[in-house]
Amino acid sequence: MSERRSGEGQPDKTLALLWRNHRQPAADEPADGTARKRGAGRRPSLNVDDVVRAGIQLADDQGLAAASMGGLAKELGVGTMTLYTYVPSKDELLDLMVDQVLGERDLPGPGESRPEDWREQVEVYSEQTRAMFQRHLWLSQVSTIRPPVGPGMLAGREYLLSALLGLGLGALETNTAALAITTYVDSAASLEAESRLVERATRQTNDAWWYERNDLWETYFDVDRHPAMTAIWHADGYQSSTREAAADSYRYGLDRLLDGIETQQAR
Amino acid sequence: MSERRSGEGQPDKTLALLWRNHRQPAADEPADGTARKRGAGRRPSLNVDDVVRAGIQLADDQGLAAASMGGLAKELGVGTMTLYTYVPSKDELLDLMVDQVLGERDLPGPGESRPEDWREQVEVYSEQTRAMFQRHLWLSQVSTIRPPVGPGMLAGREYLLSALLGLGLGALETNTAALAITTYVDSAASLEAESRLVERATRQTNDAWWYERNDLWETYFDVDRHPAMTAIWHADGYQSSTREAAADSYRYGLDRLLDGIETQQAR
DNA sequence: TCGAATTCTCGTAGGGTATACGAGAATTTG
DNA sequence: CAAATTCTCGTATACCCTACGAGAATTCGA
Numbered sequence: 001m002s003e004r005r006s007g008e009g010q011p012d013k014t015l016a017l018l019w020r021n022h023r024q025p026a027a028d029e030p031a032d033g034t035a036r037k038r039g040a041g042r043r044p045s046l047n048v049d050d051v052v053r054a055g056i057q058l059a060d061d062q063g064l065a066a067a068s069m070g071g072l073a074k075e076l077g078v079g080t081m082t083l084y085t086y087v088p089s090k091d092e093l094l095d096l097m098v099d100q101v102l103g104e105r106d107l108p109g110p111g112e113s114r115p116e117d118w119r120e121q122v123e124v125y126s127e128q129t130r131a132m133f134q135r136h137l138w139l140s141q142v143s144t145i146r147p148p149v150g151p152g153m154l155a156g157r158e159y160l161l162s163a164l165l166g167l168g169l170g171a172l173e174t175n176t177a178a179l180a181i182t183t184y185v186d187s188a189a190s191l192e193a194e195s196r197l198v199e200r201a202t203r204q205t206n207d208a209w210w211y212e213r214n215d216l217w218e219t220y221f222d223v224d225r226h227p228a229m230t231a232i233w234h235a236d237g238y239q240s241s242t243r244e245a246a247a248d249s250y251r252y253g254l255d256r257l258l259d260g261i262e263t264q265q266a267r
Numbered sequence: 268m269s270e271r272r273s274g275e276g277q278p279d280k281t282l283a284l285l286w287r288n289h290r291q292p293a294a295d296e297p298a299d300g301t302a303r304k305r306g307a308g309r310r311p312s313l314n315v316d317d318v319v320r321a322g323i324q325l326a327d328d329q330g331l332a333a334a335s336m337g338g339l340a341k342e343l344g345v346g347t348m349t350l351y352t353y354v355p356s357k358d359e360l361l362d363l364m365v366d367q368v369l370g371e372r373d374l375p376g377p378g379e380s381r382p383e384d385w386r387e388q389v390e391v392y393s394e395q396t397r398a399m400f401q402r403h404l405w406l407s408q409v410s411t412i413r414p415p416v417g418p419g420m421l422a423g424r425e426y427l428l429s430a431l432l433g434l435g436l437g438a439l440e441t442n443t444a445a446l447a448i449t450t451y452v453d454s455a456a457s458l459e460a461e462s463r464l465v466e467r468a469t470r471q472t473n474d475a476w477w478y479e480r481n482d483l484w485e486t487y488f489d490v491d492r493h494p495a496m497t498a499i500w501h502a503d504g505y506q507s508s509t510r511e512a513a514a515d516s517y518r519y520g521l522d523r524l525l526d527g528i529e530t531q532q533a534r
Numbered sequence: 535t536c537g538a539a540t541t542c543t544c545g546t547a548g549g550g551t552a553t554a555c556g557a558g559a560a561t562t563t564g
Numbered sequence: 565c566a567a568a569t570t571c572t573c574g575t576a577t578a579c580c581c582t583a584c585g586a587g588a589a590t591t592c593g594a
Contacts, residue, residue: 011479012482015482015483015486019487022487022489039539039540039591040590040591041539041590041591042542042543042588043541043542043589043590044541065579065580069580069581070580070581073544078543079545080544081583084582085541085543089581090581090582110491110492110494110495143465145458146465146473149483154488154493158492158496161496165498165499171499171502171503172506174499175499175505176519177516177520179512179513180519181520183455184450184454187451187458188450191454194410195412198413206412213282213416216282216416219282220282220289224377225377227377227425229421229424229425232428232438232441235437235438236438237438238442239439245442245443245446246446248443250450253444253447253451253524256526256527256530256531257524257527258527259523259526259527260525263523264523306568306569307561307562307568307569308560308568308570308571309569309570309571310560311570311571312572332550335550335552336552336553337551337552346574347552347553347573347574348553348554348572348573349572349573351573356552536594537592537593538591539592540590541588541589541591542588542589543586543588544586545585546583547583547584550581551578552578553577554576554577555575556575559570559571559573560570561570563566563569
């Protein structure tokens, strides 16, 4: 791996793989990387979808680290290097896995029925994205800086933009708002998933982890240096459950963000 | 490493290391893990701060992967295992590095001068945090689910809470709002840093990366399935620079989030 | 029917990672 | 000048990804 998920190879091949099940290129060329002339030569024992599916399954069940090329090959009952017949590299496989699960979100396409209120439409995006992260906790460990530009990712972007278009904000502001919302929603959902992952890996709840550090407050905490925290503490501002606090702050932040965007409408 | 940064060891030792330069425990016990009785025995050639400083430096210059125990030891001119005299594990070293840079943010403490407007105070937090991520890009690769509970982290939390206290929102809502703000600010700053990191590692700007994928639009993009994206495109809603788009959306999202929180005040 | 061409299969080898263990070196104390 | 104490660090283990190239399977053309 270069450093971590670059997608360096040839972009053409990568795109062909990502869009392999959306036969758009009407040209007679087989677009390569997905369809072969099926003539001479040994028959393949797998196909790309098999590998992607198995990768997702393994990462779901045993964590992203278990979805190594070696582990995956063992799972599929082939030699490690055989996988490279179907997928050019581990990075590209990860791209395929990510776009696959992005596409599994149940978001209405153009023309399909959806809530009337734009805020409720954004809620749908938020809930579907959170659910996706919960189903596939390993997503929280994957960089999204250079996302797989496949059908799954594009469908998500399309839906969110379509939800905001009704606000009549102007093209540039609509796009900016959509970026801000995805930054918030995707990041918060990712943190939620990462939290569960850590709990699973350490076999310790985050509440228990904090509890273990309780003598911090007696031994090291200096009340004079932390008057605000002390005030909140005495006013019962801290919730007992880390998970609930995170969920509440997520909902609160999203609602306030949408409040703010709504106000721009009347500007 | 267990899986990724857990902080499993004994919490007492970990806390003693984190707070090693804040001599609070007035008891005669040397709190262990940081101070020794300095009697018999070979003299140490380093101390904890040396190791932490060198770790930060190396991660800044060559990336987090280069700051391995082996690489760090070479840098310091000692054997790899020597480092374990000063630091119990790689995970704990990372905690120390993180708390160190968290503490480097220039945030006014209690009683120190600061802007009057609460929004400007939040801006200070935002800008200082962004600058920190830019100085130490590797922070974007470190999990914050179980942060180092040291002086640096606590100072940041204290400052943000103190900025929000003036709003008079009630203890619980104040805390929830602070969590929402850190989620947004820290995540966005982290994404910004990660973006630069990827550009550095691949020696390719993100704009160039997108440009390489331009024939997506001709070859695979289906206008009928993506009317909203198409509309935004035709209305010049897309910016040419990825970096600028991210910066704009960051500022926009933070402003709208604070708008929304401000409205709650009058409720 | 039988090369030739094509395509898939996968063992080996190389350069990384963190850290448990235990022997040896350095220093002070009695 | 031993004994006690503390720091130093080589070795060994078990992973990771993937370049390379030899071998196996299959079909096509003559």
